[in-house]
Amino acid sequence: MAAFKPQQRKITIHGRVFHFVTYEGQAENAPRKQVARPDMWYLMVEGRRCPALPCDPTQTEPEVDRFLERWALDNAVGPVERPAGGVAPATGRPSVGRPLNWWGPT
Secondary structure, eight states: OOOOOOOEEEEEETTEEEEEEEEOOBOOBTTTTBOOBOOEEEEEETTEEEEEEEOOTTSOHHHHHHHHHHHHHHHTOOOOOOOGGGOOOOOOOOOOSOOSOTTSOO
């Protein structure tokens, strides 16, 4: 059996860079109550890893990039709002009746 070779890919979507890294899977460990995990691609976010896709060593780099980009669009990127007529979209926060100037009346 060949040794696992870690890989890294960086995908840019809407000007944002997504860093993906592969980690070797683990066999089941019944005494520690750990289930088996396959080799996986993980999205790295602020020093943490988020599981993304199973790693298939038979895929080519362009295929991997397409699958990672599709996963990022479906799971890590929110909908892109286009401003109509150059007007910025609303913040989505409801007004709670607070004054705009916290230091006194406007």
